[in-house]
Amino acid sequence: MTPPTVDVHAHVLLPDVESLVAGLPGHAEAKEVDARRNGPAALAVNGPMVRARVPRxxxxxxxxxxxxxxxxxxxxVSPSPxxxxxxxxxATAEKVYRLAxxxxxxxxxxAPDRLRGLGLVPLQHPGHLVRALDHALEQGLDGVEISSHAPGRELSDPAYEPFWSRAAERGxxxxxxxxxxxxxxxxxxWYLSNTVGQPTENAVALSHLIFxxxxxxxxxxxxxxAHGGGYLPTHIGRSDHAWSARSDAGAGCAHPxxxxLRRLYFDSLVHDPHVLRELVRVAGADRVLLGSDFPFDMGTEDPVAALRTARLPDADFHAVRGGNAAALLRKD
Incomplete structure (x- = not known):
């Protein structure tokens, strides 16, 4: 039976969350940091771009x-980051994740037959993560969305161990x-904050989890x-070399x-058919999932067509198009 076409990278906007945090201590400062990182030219484009996509x-x-x-x-569907x-x-973080x-x-x-969802957890408060994950699953969501780090904490932080354990236990x-x-x-x-920043953050976060x-x-x-794992899959040879050549690099993980990469999943949103083919080669065709970043401008309006440009074998094409995600989501 032909599997459904499943897009694992699609976002929902939650205006009530923004109303909840508006004006609270720390919110303005966080927006200032975001503005500084993006720069004025990017912000001038982002505003109209997002407003045009709010309805979808x-x-x-x-x-x-x-x-x-x-x-x-x-x-x-995952919340906008x-x-x-x-x-x-x-206290505010608990209100945010519950509302989200x-x-x-x-x-x-x-539309329960067509939409599955992910929630949020407050990475800045490790003691709340298990409870927040459980809350998301209790709502019928399939898991949660997390960023590449929280202020002062990388994903390798030992404080996250109970969260990883709970997520693994509950699937x-x-x-x-x-x-x-x-x-x-x-x-x-030049919008380097996204074009360079996102794949860099992906690579750093995944390296913390691995090493x-x-x-x-x-x-x-x-x-x-997201984003095909950023720069890591196409530069993984350098990581392998460091692991084998240096005692400090190889001390934390048991294998190259x-x-x-074959224990992780990656979306297909890499904007280059040659990179997508390489991602399938290094991670395995069973570990790549269709992703569009719906409906943002750094995504793709036609994820299936983008997948076709990689000219994968038919079995791999259909696995990435939806078979892998259907199995991950336990959908027939």
Missing amino acids: MTDVALRLASMDAQGVDVQL SHYHYWADE NEATAAHCAQ AILFLHPFGCTLDERLDR SGVLDRHPELKIVA PSSY
Whole structure:
């Protein structure tokens, strides 16, 4: 039976979350940091771009019409990363993740056969992560979306161990989607904050998970890396060399870094058929999932056509188009 076409990288906008945090201590400062990192030219484009796409991120009927036009049967919907709000204190963070989880679940519930959802957890407060993950799953969501780091914490931080354990135990999907890049003003022109910043953050975050041994300790984790995992899959040979040549690089993980790519999942959003073919080669055709970044301008309006340009063998094409995601989501 032909699997459904499943897009694992699609976003929902949650206005109630932004209303919740507006004016709270720390919110203005976080927006200032974001503005500085992006630069004025990017902000001038971002505003109209996002406003034009708000209807498709909030109105389920418009979302479904767009999916029909793309030939997409199912979307795995995650909150816009602008809703992370990792600056928030514990009380505010709990309100944010509860509201985000419930609102995302309500959005998806309007078309349960076609929309699956992911929630949020407050990475800045490790003690809340297990409870937040459980809350997301209780809403009927399939897992949660996380960024590449939280202020002062990398994903290799030992404080996250209970979270990894719980996610593995419950079979939750963890969608690794960066928001912002700590290279700051070095990327504040030509939209480098996104074009260079996002794949850099992906590569750094995945390297922390690999080199620290997180994937050794929690081999059942279901981590899906946005943007094809950034720069890491196409430069994994350098990581393997460091692991074998240097005691400090090889101390934390049991196997060559390249072997862990086959324990992760990656979306197909790399904007280059040659890179997509390489991603399939190094990670395996069973580990790549269709992704569009719906409906943002750095995504693709036709993810299936983008996948076809890679000219994969038919079995691999259909696996990436939807078979892998259907299995991951336990959909027949």
